[in-house]
Amino acid sequence: MTPETAYTRPRDLAEALAVRAAQPSWMVLAGGTDLMVSAIHKRVPAGILDLWRLPGVGAITEGAGGGLVIGAGATWLEIGRDARVAKAWSPLALAAREIGALQIQARGTLGGNIGTSSPVGDSLPALLALDAEIEVASVRGRRRVPYAAWCTGYRTTALAADELIVAAHLPPLAAGTHLAWRKVGTRRAQSISKVMGAAAMRVECGVVTDARIALGAVADRPIRIAAVEQAVRGLARAAAAEAARAAMRGAIRPIDDVRSSASYRDLVAENLVARFFSGMI
Amino acid sequence: MEPRAVGAPATVGTSLPRVDGVAKVTGRARYLDDLDAPGVWYGATVRSKIPHGVLDGFDLDPGYDWAGTGTVFVTAADIPGKNMILLIEEDQVALVPVGGRVMHVDEALALVAAPTKALAIAACAAVTPRITVKPAIFTMDAALAAEVKLYGDDNVYKQFLIRKGHARDAEFEAIVAGAAHVIEGEYVTGAQEQMYIEPQAMMAEWREGRCYIVGSMQCPYYVHKAMKALLGCGPTDVVIAQSVTGGGFGGKEEYPSMLAGHVALLAHKAQRAVKIVYERDEDIAATTKRHPARTRHRLAVDAAGEIVAIDVDCVMDGGAYLTLSPVVLSRGVLHAAGPYRCAVTRVRGRCVATNHPPHGAFRGFGAPQTTFPYERQIEKLAVLRGEDPLALRTRLALRKGDSTATSQILGASVGSDEVLTAIRDCAGTPPVRAGVAANGSPLRRGRGVCFYFHGAGFTGSGEARLAGRAQVAVVAGGRFEVRASSTDIGQGAITMFTQIASDALNVDPARVVVVDPNTRDVPDSGPTVASRTCMVVGGVVDRCCRRVRGRLEAWGREHGVTGDLAALANAYVESGAPELADMVQYEPPPGIAWDDATYTGAAYPVFGWGACLVDVEVDLDTYEVKLLRCVQAIDVGKAINPIIVKGQIEGGTLQALGWALLENIVYREGRVANASMTNCIVPTFADAPELETIMVEVPYPFGPSGAKGVGEIPMDGPAAAVANAVSDALGCAFDEIPILPEVVAASRDRWRLA
Known part of the structure; x- marks a missing residue:
């Protein structure tokens, strides 16, 4: 009677994208801070694609022209403690430091917040104000979506069924x-x-x-x-x-x-x- | 722990490490969810979605594999005894029978048990109750209007009228009319969720015709009494045992009898052990909360600022069943006039029936609801007269020899001056009125104080009627067993008993074993409620230990055995003599006279006294109230274990601060709409100011080492201090709690900003 749930934890992004393409209905798990809360109330998913600590998508790196690239897997703790974020893109650092509490900040990820796209997602207004772009990937390739065009409705986004969120790009801000x-x-x-x-x-x-x-x-x-x-x-x-x-x-x-x-x-x-x-x- | 040397210093008054502490912080302590019986099944509860109606029957979805899974389905028809949760009155059913009245949303209608929790949840979802809907009552005014009748003809569960210094209303009104000033106010306090960290949890199993129930609870003998009636069995046919309990705050005083009944019925039908551990949302939605209350208060003073009359009319929302409402209301009205001198008082209280889930016991037990009004009124008097709030309270405070609203003459252990002085001495200058936050928000700051009291132990002749007992026995290994039904629910009872017994026996604390309570092995010490465990049961344990010590020493002299008491105990057990045990029953102190008919006399054997100071800062952009400082000075008689007592005071204080500012049960058509920890807001550590605690010790001659109650009193006062502080900050009155930011925002037209 109890439905079985498939579970996969890919080793790298390529493998993750392949699973995503093959099983678009599976639930994508990042830090799990949202999913665990609703786990007892929601229908059990057919499968779980676990991206927690997926190599290659968690780093915070300097981008072209003075911008910053925050990997989707970066946690709030990492973002909140990053000196570059705090200095030049402070709304995101401040949002990160007020999300949940320490335990949530250690698990919750930027990609999870962007993907869940809750109207109360704490980082999302910061991404809007900072004019961020969201980079997504699929087996078809990569593309970037301005965050201003990302949210399409209540908890719906521009993410296609076979895509995964890879990073948020923060452009440098003009002087003054x-x-x-x-x-x-x-x-x-x-x-x-x-x-x-x-x-x-x-x-x-x-x-x-x-x-x-x-x-x-x-x-x-x-x-x-x-x-x-x-x-x-x-x-x-x-x-x-x-x-x-x-x-x-x-x-x-x-x-x-x-x-x-x-x-x-x-x-x-x-x-x-x-x-x-x-x-x- | 190595036994200490004979003649080592007493442990009472020292912060002995918690006896249960290591097990709890290392995760070794086993709560009900950690316990399993072989082959245990899981239960779940079919609940009403309708606030008021008639249960016509159930539809069972054949799509669920009832037979294949062996799932059992239990209804009221399966109850072997009387279908009721016996407490005060026989009105609350364990399961609504077909044809019976559904009284509230989330009321239990039927039960299922299945081999796994997932199956039990699925089975539950496969049951659809058929209910004919009837009009429901959600407000106290609608209850009093009684167009819909839920209880009797008037929907009033209980009412009290306590008069002092007058015989009739006309006489009272004449005195009020002669006053120089009459301050009138209406005060509203909200429901509050106990939010114990461990949800309600219980497991039952029948072996050889006897029902064994173990679970999270405050009062094993309350459950025992309820089970005898529900299961229709004798006292030895059902055994109730407490498992390690993660908090109660009153929430595990009455509801465990309901859950115990449910698992017992399921286990009976399933013929195996069945457990139920509530999910948090179910617990918040279905179990008891603090009674919401509305109080009208008139404070009449003469030109010199002396109180000439106090008039209180308090209404509480009891919810759908009577449960403990009469007792909660009783404690509410007995504290309603406050700790102030006044020759003429009239206190009226009513508790009404609504279609909310039953409200029930919660730390303070009615007193916080009536303390808030009188301390707002006293504050308004201070503002009216331009008198310093602390000086005013000191001028009017009850002292030894004064009489309360029930005409009780206060004897020993009146700490009013001590707590007020303690607050005055540490108050310092009030916060600077206006400021600007780092983020640019304009700020206004204010200070509030309050002064209050709380009766310890059961009301009036309650303790004499309860006749709480405890037993102390000499057991193998030179140890002493303390057998009492008082439960440790996190408040430190085991450690407190250990210290009292250790000192009374003059043995090392490691030689004292406080047994886990169950109704087969421990006598009925009365319930773990009403700030009575230390003062009353601790006193009984103390006397019991002294008797055991006397008997053991006498035996030693008779048999020529020498050595300390542990050595004597060892020798006694090894001699093969029958168990040396003594049982002591509580004896009320002399001179306690209480008249239940007029509600006058000694309402409580003794009162604890409290004073509180709160500084707040209001953000004028977001309307949030930030607590800058909270000082509580509480007269506890004697702190048996100062760190535990401090913990009790800090915990109760934070609960009160949360009740004042954050905690808001959102009822929608009788349903708790915010039944989750995410939305049913209680304070976190980040919301807590630095809590300063001053323990005042004015000993109570009839408590162990002078101790009196501490569990509830810290809950009573801080809400009024917060409201007084916010009123001070914004220059307008806040007479309703919680003072949510939404409430502050809606008050902007009334602000008079300094």
């Missing part, structure tokens, strides 16, 4: 770019976000010339707030904060759920986005 990140959760650890936000704001000659504002947990997927990004262009800090606050009104439609209320999420998102600009140092 200010970064910010905030998570507001249900408590201070082991917490699911109620609202989170990440911002990359470029300031030249005292005015905002470019901004990427991303929010999580306020829609069915992480989203950029175009209205704010346009409203702040050409404004100095204080004016940008006010314009951002005004542009936030009606910009998002968060939901009520067991963790928080729509009105709270809306209000806090507005406060945080305004604070990103007024708090720029």
